[in-house]
Amino acid sequence: MNTLAAYGMLETEMTVKTSIQAALGAKKMSSFRRKEGGFLLPVVIVLSVAISIVSVVAMKGIAENSTTLNNQYYDSLAREAAKAGIEAAAACIRSNTATWDDTSSPARPLTPLTDCAGSATSGATSKVGYVAKNDNWESTYSVKKVEAVGSDHSVVTSIGSVTFSRNGTVVPSLTKTATVRTYATTSITAGSAIKPATALSTGSAHACTIATASVFCWGLNTSGQLGNNSVITSASPVAVVPPLAGKTVTKIAAGADHTCAIADGQAYCWGKNDKGQLGDRTNTNRSAPVLVDASNTNTAATAAQCTGGYNIFGNCRSGYTPAQPAIPPSSLYGKTVKDIQAGNSFTCAVTNDDKISCWGDNQFGQLGVNDRVNRKNPTQVYALAAVGSTPASALYNKSVEVIAKMSGNDHVCVLLKGTPLLPACWGRNYAGQVGNDTIAYSNSEVGYSCPASDPPIVTTNDVLRPVNVSRGGPMTTSFTTGATNRPASSIQNQGVRSIGTYGTYTTIIADDGKAYWWGGTTSANVFTCSPGCFDYSGDSGPCMADTYREYTSTMRPYGPMYKNTRAFCWMYLYNGSASCGNVVTPLDNQSFSMFSGNANSGVFCGVLSSTSALYCEGTPTQNNKYTGHLGNASLPVNTSMFNNTGVTPYAVTIPPWMSGRIITDIQAGGQADQAGLHQGTAAYTCILTASPSSVSQVACWGRNNNGQLGNGTTDNAKVPTPVSVSGVLGGGSTPTKVPAFNDPISF
Incomplete structure (x- = not known):
């Protein structure tokens, strides 16, 4: 007592x-x-x-x-x-x-x-x-x-x-x-002396990781995108050469045929440079990293020159130098870079003042500078107030939080700082992938002509400057064949946690944890010119009978991608068939902690918040065959995909070596569908895994024709397979004590 x-x-x-x-x-x-x-x-x-x-x-x-x-x-x-x-x-x-x-x-x-x-x-x-x-x-x-x-x-x-x-x-x-x-x-x-991986990025047919603050890449290398001073493709990781050596690399971004990184606050790029996507003021391919222009130099335009004289036809015999446009000072001048993403043939970066700059190909307005002129060095994205009939940029008086992951696309999306985080997009929009309730369509772009009695529904330009993604309520749009009733935007009353752009689609995880999408396809198919039972919504689109006529596209956030039993229409062009019916998937009404890709552009993979289980869904690749990109061991590789293969998400088979590991990042790679063919040409996926008792490690599965899985072979893999650590990724540090304590329990 x-x-x-x-x-x-x-x-x-x-x-x-x-x-x-x-x-x-x-x-x-x-x-x-x-x-x-x-x-x-x-x-x-x-x-x-x-x-x-x-x-x-x-x-x-x-x-x-x-x-x-x-x-x-x-x-x-x-x-x-x-x-x-x-x-x-x-x-x-x-x-x-x-x-x-x-x-x-x-x-x-x-x-x-x-x-x-x-x-x-x-x-x-x-x-x-x-x-x-x-x-x-x-x-x-x-x-x-x-x-x-x-x-x-x-x-x-x-x-x-x-x-x-x-x-x-x-x-x-x-x-x-x-x-x-x-x-x-x-x-x-430290496992078997493995360098611990801390970041990951996938391109069209190559991938890269950051390990011990250095960059290692593998896969296709025809343009020098592996950065090892070579153009030889490698099925095993190779070390990116100086000038990155000795610098601390914090971000990696693999594009279609080029790669970029942030090292000590500066942007470096290497690989293909035909459109100026490396940002070094040239169009010369680079097989080793070059510093993205951050100078204050103003280069004047030059006229075409012929130093070798002209022939009788008025053609220059030799020594011809084409005219060069003026190159203004870089918008990176005096700034540090904190985020970077590489697209199809262009690059964008966010600086320490929360502004975004882009450079490279601008055919579809993907640089967001209010024109279609390519840029060889960084140019700040249009962020002005309204001027006359030109509305204000969605970036006016706004700060950029993050750039969406890019995969074979020609449009850009960002999340703007604020509560909640909201998306803005710009660039190519022929399938509504910008998400602002418009679509840019031309018969020549998709190689198909509608009859005069049934012309295309909407014809607008690509979006050349940032616009806000629609948060509008229900609306009715009038088309040639009648009115279309469109539901409210899926982000009308909520914000966005994460965002990615894939081919002609944009996919998000909203604040409710569910996946939503916008964009689609406008390719020639039996439903292009007349309303019918077809409205693709990533992987679980409801069949809206005659209420939709948007060329299998949606121009505003729609979904969720997975919900309760619904009428669904699916079509594969390789056999010309279409089917509608009730579909139930294991992902209905589930929330995602992370995701990557879009099923109709190749592959979609997501990790469930509730169980941490990994699921994938996708369309045929490699001549309409299954190449392992769903990660399920029970599906036979290199056989024709049936109609229902892409409808149902499959649980990714977890091999024994992944027991006890958690997934910390996921990246869908491959040449995402740009032509509306419902199939990526080289779909594969890589994940970053971590374990309390061993180092973080990268694993990949899917198509491997260019060694993009990094496992030392070119054989397709249908389950997660570790990237080879027998070479440059070996030689990690000795075991170190890094305690992590659970909450104390009283007895």
Whole structure:
């Protein structure tokens, strides 16, 4: 019993004694009154006794409650002291000096007065030996020897105590104790000397990773996109050569045939440069990284020159130099780069002032500079206020949070800072992939002509400057063959967590965790010129009968991609068939923690928030055959895909080597569908995996005709296969202790 509780019981005892004395006095008085012949005295006596009993019971209850509250209070003090011991132990383990031992002789426990070896610290006599203290109590801890569990984990047990004193003397019988235990990971083993991967990016047929702050790439290399000073394709990772050597690389972006990275705050690119996508003021391919122009140089335009004279036909014999347009100062001048993405033949980057610049191919307005002129060096995306009939840019007075991952596309989307995060897009829009309720369509672009009686539904230009993605409500749009009722935008009342652009599609995860999309296809197919039972929505589009006539496209956020049983229409061009029916998938109404790709542009893969399970869905590749891009071991590779193969998402087969690993990033690669053929030409997927007991590692699956899986072969893989670590990705560091402690558990 604690001191305060003892004092309470003493007061209760005195009250009981007083009540008994009062009862005895009442008994004498009742005898006197009974002698006078009355009946009042017996009643008074009975009532007095009853009141006394009630008082005793009440006081006992008060004393018990007081004891309970005091016990709870001191128990909590003991637990807090024990947790303080856990924190002290964690600090010792992190510094690799945890050698205390309470089982040794003499015992060397970890306490407030000892060091990590359990030895008394210098000046221990003046050191505070308690966690908390009051006039009559103080709390402390004593940590037991670390218990090893296997090679990578341990258990730390700390005993907290509260001792009480009277007049400076400890009363052992009143001591309170509490035991707190935590399960800790005390080391991360570097596997078989593997460099730990920290970032990943996939291109059309090559991929790259960052490991130990350096870049390694593999796959197709016809334009030097691997950055190893060669144009030889490699099925195993190769190290990117200087000038990146010795620099800290923080971001990697693989495009169609070029690659870019951020190193020490500067942008570097290498690979194909026919449209100026490397940003170095030239059109020369580079097989080694070059610094993206960040100068303040203004180069004037030059006229065409012929230094070798002209022939009789007026043609230059030799020494002809074509005219060169003026090149203004770089919009990166004086800034550092914090995000970068590589598209089809162009590149975009975000600088430290939250502005975005782009360079390279601009045929479809993908640079967002309000024209279609290519740029050989970074140019800031149009962000002006309204001027005359030109509306304000969606970036006007806004800051860019992040650029969407690009994969074989000619449009750009970004997320704008704010609450909530909202998307803005620009560039090619012939399938509505910009998402602003418009579509740019021309017969020549898709190689198909509608009859004069049924012309294309909408003809607008590509979007040459940033526009806000539609957040509008339901609307009706009139077309040649009738009105189309369109549902409200899926982000009308919510923001966006993540975003990616893939071929003619844009896909997002919204704040509700579900996947939505916009864009589509406008290719020649049986439904192009007349309304019918076909409206593609990534992988689960509802069949809207005659209410949709958008060339299998949607021009605003739509979805979710997976929902309850619905009417669905699916068509594969390779056999010209189409089918409609009710479809149920394992992803219906599920939320995603991450995703990549779009099924109609090749492959869509997503990780479920609830179970961390990985699913993929996709369309045929490599001449309408399954190449393993769904990651499911039960599906035969290199056989024709049936109509239902792309309708149902498949669980990716998790091989034994991935047991216990978690997926930290996922990137769908391949040449995404640009022509509306419902098939990417080289669909594959790579993931970054992590484990408490080994280093982070990259694995890939799918088509591997150019060695883009990085496993040392060109064989397709239908399950996640580790990228080869026998070469440059080997030689990791020795095991290091990096503890991670679970929440303490009281016993």
